Amino acid sequence: MLDLLAQTGLNAVYAASYISLVAVGLVLIFGVMGVLNFAHGELFMAGAYAVVALYADAHLPFFVAVAAGLVFVGLLGLLMERALFRPLKDNPLGGLVASIGFLMILQSLAVMGFGVRMEHIPPVTQQVIEFSEKVRLPVARLYVIVAAVVLLTALWYFLKRTRFGWALRASAQDPEAAALQGISITQTARIAMFIGAALAGVAGALTAPLVSVNPHMGHSVIVTAFIVIIVGGVGSLEGAVIASVVYAVVHTFVTTFFDGVIADITGLSLMLLVLIVKPTGLFGSRERA
Amino acid sequence: MFSRFSRRTFLKSTAAATVAASLPRLAAAQDKVIRIGFLAPLTGAVAAWGKPGLDGCAIWAERINAAGGIKLADGDYQVEFVSYDNEYDPAKARTGATKLIREDGVSFIMMLGGDTWPGVQPVADKTGMLFSTLLPSDLSPETTTLIAPAEVHPIYNVTGVEWLAENKPDLKTAVMCAQDDALGLPSVATYLAAFEAAGIEMLDDPLLFDPATTDFAPVVTRLIANDPDIVCLDTCYSDYVHPICEQLFQQGYKGQIISCTADFYDQMIAKTSEEFMEGFVFQFPDFDDPALNADTINFADPNGFYAEYNKRHPGQWGAVSWEYASIMDLWKAAAEKAGSADPEAVMAAMKDGGKGDHAFGQADWWGSELFGIDNALVGDWPVVVIEGGKARVKAFKSIPDWYARHGDLLVKHMTAYDQMWNQRS
Numbered sequence: 001m002l003d004l005l006a007q008t009g010l011n012a013v014y015a016a017s018y019i020s021l022v023a024v025g026l027v028l029i030f031g032v033m034g035v036l037n038f039a040h041g042e043l044f045m046a047g048a049y050a051v052v053a054l055y056a057d058a059h060l061p062f063f064v065a066v067a068a069g070l071v072f073v074g075l076l077g078l079l080m081e082r083a084l085f086r087p088l089k090d091n092p093l094g095g096l097v098a099s100i101g102f103l104m105i106l107q108s109l110a111v112m113g114f115g116v117r118m119e120h121i122p123p124v125t126q127q128v129i130e131f132s133e134k135v136r137l138p139v140a141r142l143y144v145i146v147a148a149v150v151l152l153t154a155l156w157y158f159l160k161r162t163r164f165g166w167a168l169r170a171s172a173q174d175p176e177a178a179a180l181q182g183i184s185i186t187q188t189a190r191i192a193m194f195i196g197a198a199l200a201g202v203a204g205a206l207t208a209p210l211v212s213v214n215p216h217m218g219h220s221v222i223v224t225a226f227i228v229i230i231v232g233g234v235g236s237l238e239g240a241v242i243a244s245v246v247y248a249v250v251h252t253f254v255t256t257f258f259d260g261v262i263a264d265i266t267g268l269s270l271m272l273l274v275l276i277v278k279p280t281g282l283f284g285s286r287e288r289a
Numbered sequence: 290m291f292s293r294f295s296r297r298t299f300l301k302s303t304a305a306a307t308v309a310a311s312l313p314r315l316a317a318a319q320d321k322v323i324r325i326g327f328l329a330p331l332t333g334a335v336a337a338w339g340k341p342g343l344d345g346c347a348i349w350a351e352r353i354n355a356a357g358g359i360k361l362a363d364g365d366y367q368v369e370f371v372s373y374d375n376e377y378d379p380a381k382a383r384t385g386a387t388k389l390i391r392e393d394g395v396s397f398i399m400m401l402g403g404d405t406w407p408g409v410q411p412v413a414d415k416t417g418m419l420f421s422t423l424l425p426s427d428l429s430p431e432t433t434t435l436i437a438p439a440e441v442h443p444i445y446n447v448t449g450v451e452w453l454a455e456n457k458p459d460l461k462t463a464v465m466c467a468q469d470d471a472l473g474l475p476s477v478a479t480y481l482a483a484f485e486a487a488g489i490e491m492l493d494d495p496l497l498f499d500p501a502t503t504d505f506a507p508v509v510t511r512l513i514a515n516d517p518d519i520v521c522l523d524t525c526y527s528d529y530v531h532p533i534c535e536q537l538f539q540q541g542y543k544g545q546i547i548s549c550t551a552d553f554y555d556q557m558i559a560k561t562s563e564e565f566m567e568g569f570v571f572q573f574p575d576f577d578d579p580a581l582n583a584d585t586i587n588f589a590d591p592n593g594f595y596a597e598y599n600k601r602h603p604g605q606w607g608a609v610s611w612e613y614a615s616i617m618d619l620w621k622a623a624a625e626k627a628g629s630a631d632p633e634a635v636m637a638a639m640k641d642g643g644k645g646d647h648a649f650g651q652a653d654w655w656g657s658e659l660f661g662i663d664n665a666l667v668g669d670w671p672v673v674v675i676e677g678g679k680a681r682v683k684a685f686k687s688i689p690d691w692y693a694r695h696g697d698l699l700v701k702h703m704t705a706y707d708q709m710w711n712q713r714s
Contacts, residue, residue: 260469
């Protein structure tokens with residue numbers, strides 16, 4: 001039983017890692033730009049396809065492909081900011097609808113470029129860390145966990161300790177006051193969009209060898225991310241990380257000890273419970289921040 | 290189900306399909322043409338059970354047309370496939386069926402079925418058009434113009450379990466996982482009946498997961514927690530079979546695996562190891578298998594078909610690559626017997642005598658107990674095992690024989706999962 005608990009705990013840590021990367025990016029975009037980016041799951045998908053193209057097809061080293069995926073999806077974020085969200089900045093609903101359109105464009109591009117089928121990505125490594133006969137952590141999963149810790153720590157440092165980070169937070173808390181202080185709202189929006197998209201892209205790139213990569217893989221990711229940011233509090237980065245951990249632990253343990261369908265119901269029930277008890281989410285405030 | 294499908298391969302296959310589709314039109318200037326509708330998902334998550342079938346049909350049509358076409362009472366006809374991508378959406382399937390009948394004048398429509406059939410059934414009722422499905426769970430007493438002549442999913446899965454019990458009697462316990470959908474649940478009931486009939490104990494209730502699941506580590510952790518002799522993957526889509534097998538490998542499982550499908554098993558071997566995949570049991574052979582050259586097989590030149598398919602679509606061979614083509618063999622024989630492409634006449638000729646030539650041997654029109662109508666063609670089905678990195682047919686086993694001995698168990702489990710025809714809404 002202890003082995004089962006330990007293995008389930010490791011599974012939960014992995015799940016929390018990639019979910020938090022996606023959710024934090026989504027929260028960052030919403031916090032600074034006030035737009036719910038429905039195409040965020042497809043940015044995750046784009047990161048995965050970057051690994052397909054560069055690692056599986058072009059045989060570049062895996063981490064080169066991941067880095068390229070991060071930059072590529074970050075640039076996609078910049079494109080979205082310039083082409084979709086900036087022209088529609090006074091119309092939050094317009095941004096949301098535009099992101100749904102962009103979602104469909106990205107899916108169609110993936111189908112046109114790679115076809116409809118699951119992509120085969122060779123394993124990065126088959127090494128496994130064996131804690132006991134029944135408690136094992138594949139090294140490919142460890143990469144995701146380490147990357148999540150490093151990137152989220154770096155993001156925290158950037159937001160809390162750098163001038164750009166302060167500008168970003170100021171823009172998120174009160175765009176008009178920030179503008180009066182000389183902060184470029186357009187510039188902070190670009191930075192937020194690049195970082196938010198890049199986080200989704202790197203999550204997709206890192207997990208690509210571990211999941212089924214196909215043009216529709218973003219759907220389940222965005223659903224999970226929305227649940228997480230509602231539980232954590234829309235606009236709260238800390239809330240997104242903590243809610244990712246809570247959701248991953250609950251979902252993983254319920255899947256293991258009951259089944260996956262009950263786990264999904266439990267996850268949604270958790271979201272409903274939070275909405276009823278604390279509609280702003282566990283760490284959210286009435287104003288976005 | 291899903292595999293490497295590079296941009297180049299996609300473009301090549303699309304170009305080839307376009308050329309293949311246009312060739313019969315050129316021929317139409319000189320010859321009479323029969324149009325056959327192909328109404329299946331060609332894009333979207335379920336496309337892998339549509340597109341490879343259309344690719345197989347293109348090869349079939351070229352072969353038949355080169356051999357003189359379909360010989361009816363009023364002359365020889367070239368055959369042409371008209372495809373419509375229903376994206377596995379019932380409303381689009383209904384639109385497609387109407388378009389294929391009214392605008393394209395097709396004589397027969399092949400479908401994947403499943404979730405799309407309810408959208409099409411009113412069109413079938415109104416027009417009397419003959420339809421085929423790969424999923425006999427679409428059958429009911431009301432579906433009088435719908436046939437399931439290629440595969441009787443999931444009933445044939447009993448043959449794999451029966452073979453396992455006969456050949457590896459030391460395997461005594463099993464666990465199972467499945468996606469919670471219209472494909473997974475009847476298969477769960479079938480495997481439960483098969484394991485019970487074989488005297489293999491289920492260590493746990495089947496572990497159901499949401500079809501949107503992407504991380505299978507928790508599912509696998511639970512599956513192997515009690516050291517089962519057999520892990521059964523039910524009729525999981527390849528999107529699930531591949532990561533589940535990879536997780537089984539990474540979490541140290543060393544027992545037997547059985548699954549309905551193992552599409553692109555070479556990729557599974559690449560992600561695990563040849564040793565890990567050795568002995569993996571499933572139900573769909575590669576058509577280069579020597580066992581398919583037996584006289585009892587009713588699929589013309591299976592080895593040549595497989596070679597041609599792989600030449601045109603490298604690495605894309607899957608469970609449905611041959612099935613739609615085999616349905617066309619059956620339809621062609623019935624149309625030639627009837628001397629007409631009229632749906633009613635073809636259906637009558639096809640079911641004449643209660644027997645038909647299934648790809649894997651002569652079979653019976655069957656199904657009144659399970660489906661409420663004898664519109665499923667059921668006979669022998671192959672049991673396939675991976676040996677030395679290659680799938681090989683180990684036996685052909687009779688589904689009707691198994692049902693005669695254990696049909697009560699199947700009905701019991703199907704009823705428990707609300708999968709009998711009179712329980713479906």
